[in-house]
Amino acid sequence: MNNQNIISFSISELREKNPDAPGIVHNGCFISLPEYDNQNRSVLFNYPCRINAYFIMICESGSADININLNEYRISENSILIHKPNNILQMIGTNEARGYLLGFEENLLQQVDINVRGLGPVLLQVLEEPVLHVTPEESRQLQGLIRSIADEIAKAREMPFFEEILRSYFSLFLYKLCSIVSKDRKERPSVESSAKSRNEEYFHRFMQELSLHYKNERSVGFYASQLCITPKYLTTLIKKVSGHSAADWIDRYVILEAKNLLRYSSMSIQEVAYYLNFPNQSFFGKYFKHQTGMSPSAYKMQQRSDEA
Structure with missing residues (x-):
């Protein structure tokens, strides 16, 4: 690499630099589904880069090794990896990994009806350990919501209230994800x-x-x-x-x-x-x-x- 710094991308810039990588881009949101070419998808993250967006990867089958801030993580079936803005991300290997990928920029959070302040403590929980293991049912629910968002983007751009429907699906996904992440927190004693x-x-x-x-x-x-x-x-x-x-x-x-x-x-x-x-x-x-x-x-x- 000849760059003078670690490359930093927005979602639109990531697509511009990797036009052959599969996925749907709309209004600060990026989606990739399992049926897309997984080999081409890995091109997105072959080199260390900062992506100025959140990325949520839900593994359906197989496994993938990902380096975040020089720490190596493996995601496998029914596990979720959450990447936050300013982290340094690199895909270092896949083993027939198939899954769902949802990326969204900070400005998209500002457009949806969601309590961003309330998400703070939940995001802190994954600050040092960004890989979460969920039940098969929880994984299917999140996968279904990502697919619904992708379907809306792909088929309904000209429909009335398209943006409102899309924001509602996105809000639902975030609340569902935070509900899953928060589950363990509720089981802990709430001292002080x-x-x-x-x-x-x-x-x-x-x-x-x-x-x-x-x-x-x-x-x-x-x-x-x-x-x-x-x-x-x-x-x-x-x-x-x-x-x-x-x-x-x-x-x-x-x-x-x-x-x-x-x-x-x-x-x-x-x-x-x-x-x-x-x-x-x-x-x-x-x-x-x-x-x-x-x-x-x-x-x-x-x-x-x-x-x-």
Whole structure:
């Protein structure tokens, strides 16, 4: 790859760059069904890329190995993978995988009648473990809704109230998915539920700010000021909600970006250091080695060796 950064696409741009890949695109939404050519479909994600959209993959049969943020996941029958905007996604292998794929951009959420704020805690649940295992009946219900959306797009573009019908199906799908994801949460004891909800909201806001500023800001104090709380309080609540400190999350974001740039881009180590707002290559090298146990150059050589 000759890009200077990890490629980032909208859904329409993804289709433009992969015109032969099967699927239906309409108004910030992308759908692919099992009967479409699975081999061509994988072309969409052959290389590491950021897709500025949510993607929900429901595996009907077979399996697929997918790399998200340098973590490898396998989806198989009756499992769901949820990809969120700004994650780095790559398809690394399929074993006769067949399934359903629904992608939608953030602006589509703004067009439907749905409680987006209420979805926050549910999305947090899949933040670190994006693969969900569901019952065959739950899988069939979600598959049926995706097929209904695809049918509406393919056959009813000229029908009265087409957009309203489409948004209703989409709302129904999201609520059904969130209901399934939330099922386990309801079985857990709701101790200090209001405090937990407040902490989760802070955590959600912290992660939003981090995704926007991690390239330039690495201090806990900066993010605490963005949330109008003290650094100590931010550290305490982030640890309580996620099991990791705020500083840990900051370092993980920076190192993730550094690893991907070193592995996939044509940037030199010095260019990566400046891109991530380090004062110089030496400072970046010490930071990287402290976090990973190896120098940037050693990491880059290791990845080339693994790919040879």
